[in-house]
Amino acid sequence: MSESLWTAATGTYMLAVVAYTGEYAFGKNGRIAQTSAVQSGSVSSGAVSSGAVRRPALVGGSDSASDSASDSASEPASEPASGLSPAPDQPRYGAGSVESGGPAGRRWGRAAVGLTVLAAAFHLACVTLRGIAVDRVPWGNMYEFTLVVGLMATVAWLATLVKMPQLRYLGLFVMMPVLLVMFLAGTLYTKASKLVPALQSYWLAIHVSAVAVAEGILLTSAAITAMYLVRSRFERHAAAGTAPARLAALGSRLPAAGTLDKAAYRTVAFAFPIYTAGVIFGAIWAEAAWGRYWGWDPKETWAFIAWVVYAMYLHARATAGWKGNRAAYINLLGFGAMTFNFFVVNIVISGLHSYAGLT
Structure with missing residues (x-):
């Protein structure tokens, strides 16, 4: 049932992306x-x-x-x-x-949000039934963790729409990464099984859930930041009276750079304390499991690097007043470090956190 719901959620996300594309084109x-x-x-x-x-x-x-x-x-x-x-x-x-x-844009937009909510419901049911099948929290391997990250990104996007509904038509650029995450989860599929002894702890529910929630929200922030950079370049060309390049020309259909910059900053500001708590919970779990809080394992190292970069981003915005491209690049650098930790460290590099469930 969980696998069938994964198929239903992925298909509904695809329809939502089509609907968002319709609003982007007609509205x-x-x-x-x-x-x-x-x-x-x-x-x-x-x-x-x-x-x-x-x-x-x-x-x-x-x-x-x-x-x-x-x-x-x-x-x-x-x-x-x-x-x-x-x-x-x-x-x-x-x-x-x-x-x-226009009327067409409104219809596409309403359909897109409705499909997103429906897909999120299928997604949540998929994750829930997976947990019931394995009789534990459903994020014990990369397949399950990827599903949870995608779900959190969708929830973060819907929450953003509640606060900033004028950004609805940008769902195309946010839900497309979520759709890719769903396909990625399919390639990382692992049969339902019990956890290895090292993961059989209540800290799994606390530590991994905090990290998954934070990474899902930061995925949304990275997508908004990429749109900000496109719009910012378009505005610079418009101010200079020159024709924008092919990529920058897409900025004519995006909101003002300040609106996107504000949305990206707010999502990072919300996710950073959750990510910080996840790292701290992981250190506490490490002391209980391995007798030390920190051992510079590859997973721990890259989690710390990502944390430092996001801390730099928030510090620069709060103290130096960075709100332009420099802050945006720091935001994307932090997401890049987190993505490296997610894929390369889990799949390629061997360490104490090699619990991807892949063979």
């Missing part, structure tokens, strides 16, 4: 208007109605950044550029609204 104009210069009123509706459109001022990392359509000197009154204030007869949507796209 983009309303989304851009909602998350760019229209919120700050940098271009008056009177200017649009008269046909004289000014280019809004661009500030790196600010929510007042405009889209590439504002590069033109003028636009017809009947066809205002995306990212500009709507004409007086057009509806204005608040920053928290998720209904700013």
Whole structure:
């Protein structure tokens, strides 16, 4: 039953990605208007109605950044550029609204969120039944741990939508990694079995669950940070009046860089204490199992490296005021260290934490 639910969850995630793609394609104009210069009123509706459109001022990392359509000197009154204030007869949507796209975009967006919730329910049932089948917490090997990380990333995304619903159409870029994680879990499949003696401890439920929750949330932050870098480059090209490169051109369909930067920072700030607790719980478990709190095992070393990088990210933001690309690169570096620890250390490097369940 657990394996069948994995199939159902993966298939539903695929449908959710398709729906998010539909909203991204058909609802983009309303989304851009909602998350760019229209919120700050940098271009008056009177200017649009008269046909004289000014280019809004661009500030790196600010929510007042405009889209590439504002590069033109003028636009017809009947066809205002995306990212500009709507004409007086057009509806204005608040920053928290998720209904700013056209009818097609709204339908795709609602379907995407509904499918995401349904997939998460299948996913949760898959993990729960796996735990019942093995009569223990369901994260004793890489297959099970990967499932839990994917589930936590989905929950983190849904929680982000509750706080920032205007980011809904970006689900394509967040749920695609989750879908890849589900396929990865399939390649790491391990038959249900009892734990090795070293893992038969209540600390497994405490330590591994904290790490899985934190890594799932940090996966969401990394996806948002990657989108921030694309949007930031697009805004720099728009400010300079130059044509953006192929990748940077995708930034015209993304929210303002400041909005993405804020979302990425908040997710890291929420996940970091959980990850810290997971590392501390692991040290306590190590003392009970091996007679020492820390032995610089490869798994311990890379967990510490990832922790230091994320601590640098939060410290730089809090003390030095880093909010631009430099902070974003530190965030991605931390996720890279965590990913290396997840794949290479578990599969390639041999150590005391070699419990991947693979042969």
